[in-house]
Amino acid sequence: MKKAYYIFHKDFSSELRMRFALNALIMFVVVSLSTILFAIGSEKATENVYAGMMWVVVFFSAMSGLSRTFVSEEERGTNLILSLIAHPVNIFLGKFLFNLVLIFFINTIIAILYLTLFSGFVIQNWYSFILAFVLGNIGIATSSTIIAAIIAKANVKGTLYPVLAFPILLPVILMLIEITKSAMVGESISEVQSEFFVLLSYDVVMLTASLMVFDIIWKD
Amino acid sequence: MNNVRLIVSNLRKAFNRRLVFDGVSFTLEKPASIVITGRNGSGKSTLIKILAGVLSTSGGNFFYEVGESKLDSENIYKIIGLVSPYLILYDEFTAFENLHLFSKIRGIKKSNEEIFDLLDQVGLYERRNDLLRTFSSGMKQRMKYASALIHNPTVLLLDEPTSNLDDEGKKFVNKLIQDFKSNKILVVATNEQSDFQFGDSIINLDAYKINSKR
Amino acid sequence: MKSILRITVFVLITLVLILSIVPPIVETPKNFFEFPLIPGLEDKAKIIFFHVPTAWLTVIAYLIAMLYGIRFLKTKDIYNDMKSVSSAALGIVFCFLATLTGSVWAKFTWGSFWHWDPRETSIFILLLIYGAYFALRSALDNEEKRARLSAIYSILAFLTTPFFIFIMPRLMIGLHPGALEIDPTTGQVKASSNPVIKFEMAENMRVVFFLSLTAFTLLFFWLWNLSYRVLRLKYKLQTEMQES
Ligand SMILES: Nc1ncnc2c1ncn2[C@@H]1O[C@H](COP(=O)(O)OP(=O)(O)O)[C@@H](O)[C@H]1O
Numbered sequence: 055m056k057k058a059y060y061i062f063h064k065d066f067s068s069e070l071r072m073r074f075a076l077n078a079l080i081m082f083v084v085v086s087l088s089t090i091l092f093a094i095g096s097e098k099a100t101e102n103v104y105a106g107m108m109w110v111v112v113f114f115s116a117m118s119g120l121s122r123t124f125v126s127e128e129e130r131g132t133n134l135i136l137s138l139i140a141h142p143v144n145i146f147l148g149k150f151l152f153n154l155v156l157i158f159f160i161n162t163i164i165a166i167l168y169l170t171l172f173s174g175f176v177i178q179n180w181y182s183f184i185l186a187f188v189l190g191n192i193g194i195a196t197s198s199t200i201i202a203a204i205i206a207k208a209n210v211k212g213t214l215y216p217v218l219a220f221p222i223l224l225p226v227i228l229m230l231i232e233i234t235k236s237a238m239v240g241e242s243i244s245e246v247q248s249e250f251f252v253l254l255s256y257d258v259v260m261l262t263a264s265l266m267v268f269d270i271i272w273k274d
Numbered sequence: 275m276n277n278v279r280l281i282v283s284n285l286r287k288a289f290n291r292r293l294v295f296d297g298v299s300f301t302l303e304k305p306a307s308i309v310i311t312g313r314n315g316s317g318k319s320t321l322i323k324i325l326a327g328v329l330s331t332s333g334g335n336f337f338y339e340v341g342e343s344k345l346d347s348e349n350i351y352k353i354i355g356l357v358s359p360y361l362i363l364y365d366e367f368t369a370f371e372n373l374h375l376f377s378k379i380r381g382i383k384k385s386n387e388e389i390f391d392l393l394d395q396v397g398l399y400e401r402r403n404d405l406l407r408t409f410s411s412g413m414k415q416r417m418k419y420a421s422a423l424i425h426n427p428t429v430l431l432l433d434e435p436t437s438n439l440d441d442e443g444k445k446f447v448n449k450l451i452q453d454f455k456s457n458k459i460l461v462v463a464t465n466e467q468s469d470f471q472f473g474d475s476i477i478n479l480d481a482y483k484i485n486s487k488r
Numbered sequence: 489m490k491s492i493l494r495i496t497v498f499v500l501i502t503l504v505l506i507l508s509i510v511p512p513i514v515e516t517p518k519n520f521f522e523f524p525l526i527p528g529l530e531d532k533a534k535i536i537f538f539h540v541p542t543a544w545l546t547v548i549a550y551l552i553a554m555l556y557g558i559r560f561l562k563t564k565d566i567y568n569d570m571k572s573v574s575s576a577a578l579g580i581v582f583c584f585l586a587t588l589t590g591s592v593w594a595k596f597t598w599g600s601f602w603h604w605d606p607r608e609t610s611i612f613i614l615l616l617i618y619g620a621y622f623a624l625r626s627a628l629d630n631e632e633k634r635a636r637l638s639a640i641y642s643i644l645a646f647l648t649t650p651f652f653i654f655i656m657p658r659l660m661i662g663l664h665p666g667a668l669e670i671d672p673t674t675g676q677v678k679a680s681s682n683p684v685i686k687f688e689m690a691e692n693m694r695v696v697f698f699l700s701l702t703a704f705t706l707l708f709f710w711l712w713n714l715s716y717r718v719l720r721l722k723y724k725l726q727t728e729m730q731e732s
């Protein structure tokens with residue numbers, strides 16, 4: 055676990071030194087939110103639209119940011135040294151941790167901007183929303199990390215990423231939209247119990263599966 | 275100290291349908307050394323990468339035995355050190371940071387002094403706080419030795435060991451090779467006649483191009 | 489031996505075509521060759537003989553592709569990957585057919601080609617997964633790596649299927665048998681009242697239905713075997729050319 059932390063630490067300090075990636079990601083969020091702002095204008099949209107739009111922005115931000123950890127190792131050729139100093143499980147966990155922190159950071163920005171910019175986006179049940187936010191981020195980080203490991207080995211990385219990730223991430227996105235809608239109208243958590251159950255089992259299943267298959271993907 | 279063995283049997287590697295080698299077999303038991311030679315493209319680097327556990331095989335198998343037990347392929351990294359032209363270290367970090375990072379990620383305890391000492395051995399102590407991207411290729415080669423030795427490996431895999439090195443660097447490598455040859459396990463891939471003396475035995479990969487599969 | 493399968497497939501498919509299209513649909517069937525009328529479905533009920541088998545084979549093809557993918561991971565035998573990819577290639581064809589037959593039927597029964605009902609959504613996702621699988625394959629030029637990574641992807645994608653098959657239909661409004669519906673008078677969500685689920689398939693329809701399922705399944709296995717052999721031949725030919 056500590057070894058995984060140090061891999062995370064390596065990626066983190068490397069990211070701090072070459073900050074352009076993070077800046078670009080934040081700009082990406084700002085640009086996509088502005089697009090929605092222009093599209094909706096002053097009209098009042100339904101809960102469905104607000105909740106849907108929010109998680110669409112999250113999905114595409116994840117798709118533009120979360121592949122970097124693996125792709126940059128592969129492109130710079132440093133995956134060889136990484137395989138020589140760490141166990142595959144720790145490599146996956148380290149990269150997962152990095153993506154988890156990144157997605158929490160980005161999604162918090164998205165949520166805050168969303169709440170301030172869209173007057174129609176009002177959360178009434180905060181417990182429900184935050185719980186879904188946490189479980190959802192874990193699920194998104196897990197699947198994005200394992201898919202990133204796959205596409206890092208492919209020739210056309212950028213376009214392939216959302217193509218491969220979309221079907222895998224769809225259950226999480228759909229559940230998040232459902233729960234966000236219900237949190238907006240102020241339903242209690244028990245009303246969306248089954249959605250929460252799906253989110254939780256998704257996280258557990260995907261994390262376990264990823265840990266099991268990662269070394270097959272990682273080895274050249 | 276445990277007995278360590280490397281057992282390679284009938285190893286085969288092909289990229290798509292192009293056979294690189296087939297039927298490579300040998301056993302090394304500590305202390306032992308072997309030189310791998312062959313023309314350009316004969317598969318020396320490929321074999322070294324396979325033995326380092328970072329490249330998959332297309333047939334046959336190989337494993338390391340520590341004491342009586344077979345080492346899990348995911349744990350090979352713990353006992354081997356690799357120096358190869360394909361090895362690229364993190365060039366956004368300094369020499370010291372790279373080594374510090376490697377010891378942390380490996381989970382081995384190394385004091386700063388120990389890392390300084392290692393840097394001194396490869397002659398990079400003065401430049402320890404410079405980013406790797408500012409290093410010359412010879413200095414990078416020296417860094418690879420430092421990274422390969424930080425965990426006191428039992429098996430040293432060297433691919434073109436002296437490339438880019440000056441006389442002083444070559445002397446360091448020679449000493450290292452003698453040490454591993456007589457105390458541990460050494461595998462050297464090279465084309466230089468003068469390096470052939472490093473191995474107790476020599477294997478020429480040009481002789482392993484015949485497909486046994488059909 | 490091979491030709492027996494081919495002839496059986498041909499005979500069965502012909503039989504199914506005749507038996508499913510020719511029998512008239514009447515309100516009170518008297519003869520064994522008359523199908524009973526299902527209110528709201530009429531002649532359109534016959535699509536079930538084609539739509540369900542194609543949908544079924546879409547799923548079967550996926551499972552086979554995944555199982556041979558796993559087998560490749562275990563054996564590293566590239567022929568397993570060829571079996572896997574030939575099954576997936578047929579799967580994507582059947583997936584198109586299922587989508588096509590489904591949406592044509594939907595147009596005439598539910599009023600438009602596409603509704604995003606859970607079943608429609610699932611088949612669409614499956615189409616996306618198949619598409620992603622082939623996109624991934626075409627982006628990898630090392631055969632071994634291609635086989636390995638596409639096998640892994642098929643496993644990961646498979647893990648999400650319980651969600652689409654079991655969970656989504658229960659959470660969303662749908663039109664297929666067994667899905668939730670909106671009561672037209674009260675606007676409340678209620679359990680299914682779809683005529684097909686209430687209606688016990690008539691004996692003779694059921695015979696044709698299972699005959700069709702068998703025929704299409706055999707057709708699939710025949711095509712699968714054929715395309716696998718073509719791939720294998722191509723592979724051997726290329727290897728020989730490279731070695732000489
Ligand atoms: N990633 C790769 N993809 C396809 N072919 C490769 C790859 N790596 C090496 N090869 C091929 O394998 C053969 C052996 O390469 P290598 O081991 O680097 O040779 P050597 O080190 O003996 O000069 C060469 O024919 C090379 O073209």
Ligand SMILES: [Mg+2]
Pocket residue numbers: 318319320433
């Ligand atoms: Mg070489």
